[in-house]
Amino acid sequence: MENQQSPAQSQSLAPQPTVQPTIGVSSEPKIPKLVKPLLLVLFVFILLGSLLFLAWKFLPSTGWLGKLRFWEKPEEKEAEMFVGAPVSSPEVTPVSTPSASQAASPSAQASPQTSSPSASLIPSPSATSSALPSGGNSIELKVKFASVPANHSDINLPEQNRQKEVKVVFDSLDSEESVEEQAVFTYISYISSPDYQKYTASIPLAELDLEGGSYNILIKWSAHLQTGFCKEEQTEGDTCTEGEYLTIDIPATDSCSFDFSSRDLKFGDVNNDNEVNVQDYSVVQDCIISNVWLGSQEYEDGCSLTDGNFDGVCGPVDGDLLMATLGSQAGEE
């Protein structure tokens, strides 16, 4: 059955005189010789360019893949390898001395909650300065956002709002310079934890270009007022005097911890201009009237900033929270 071939097929299998297909012969001479290599060069060029671009955008800065980032400075790489964790290069910006609203209270006391000798809260005018490096130690910070969670119930705090990227500024009182860091604060939901319902963050010291000395620590999340801390257990209206500051020793022998949860971070600076006024209230009003909630496009597009108690709903409660901040500023003019 298989060996049976038609006469036409057997004829085609037989050796034939060389006859070029007419199509191939006629089109070949029309392509200039240089086109092919040029296209190849172009292709290789675009391919390399695209690979470089994708590497620049998406290659992680740590691990063995991080070593492939050949365009980065060697010292940056060393710093990253030293910590063994992602490092964002700290931005150093001059910051003026804390304002009157962030300063003042004569009662400077050493806090019993200081967790290690490296984080002394006793005013020490002759603080020693020394440079990095400092092992794998970190500064741990604890804060509390006003009215979060709503009604003191974890159920009112959606998962999406349990982590907040907060700006932390280490404002040096010795050098009049400051170091700024974006730290991720995580909500503590374990009832048995002493930090229950606080947000905590741990910043590796190696990520900070800090020198040992006296500091005020300024903390700000996008829609909350920046609050300055110079001691632990600093309460509302208890601001810092000239002689009060936090001392950070570097190199540290241990991690240090500062608990700022006694003074709530106040909601209201929705437009992030470092003050709370009717313009912020107007933004909140707009989101309340638009009936915005977590998951809606408006929430993602910015109304999340008007959700003062992080409950996933932009409602009258958030307006009330902002009013409370506006009212509490009465004595701070």
Next chain:
Amino acid sequence: MTKKILFIILTLTILVAVGGVGGYLFTAQKNSKQNKQTELVLSEKTQVERKASFYFKTDKQTFTEGESFNLVIMVKAEAQVIDGAEFLLNYDPSLVKLGEPIPGTFFSVYPQKKVDNEKGTVKVIALQPPGESESLNEEIMVTLPITVLQKGKAVFEFDKSKTHIAGYGGQELLEEAVSLSISII
């Protein structure tokens, strides 16, 4: 055969180029979304013209020592929706003394109405309640009871950096805040 190779090379080139551009646009969009979050908000809101103003209303502009009168602070907004208004007013406390501000009827929430007769400042913040959005033509924001202390020329001047009228998703609507000067004889 040559045509086939050329076709493959061209296709790959186009694919790589499209992939690169797509990747870039994706990353750019991601970044712009993050920036939007930290800046603000409601960017699709149409810009509203600034038409609102603060001005004073008094019976007269010349007073005698020891005389008392009411100084009315008005908000004018040509039917715009005003979510809130606030001002910081400076005066010479040696010439006049201010009493407790009396709220108007349009705004129902006054988180702050504070007079400091030592510094010579009045700070008032007035808001519509959360979720309400009435339009405003011309309303009394607050009435200030004033007692004249001594001869001179008392000037009531708004601190422009702390004087705002806001609406439409956080837009500044204040066009002008007119100062007032009174003579005390």
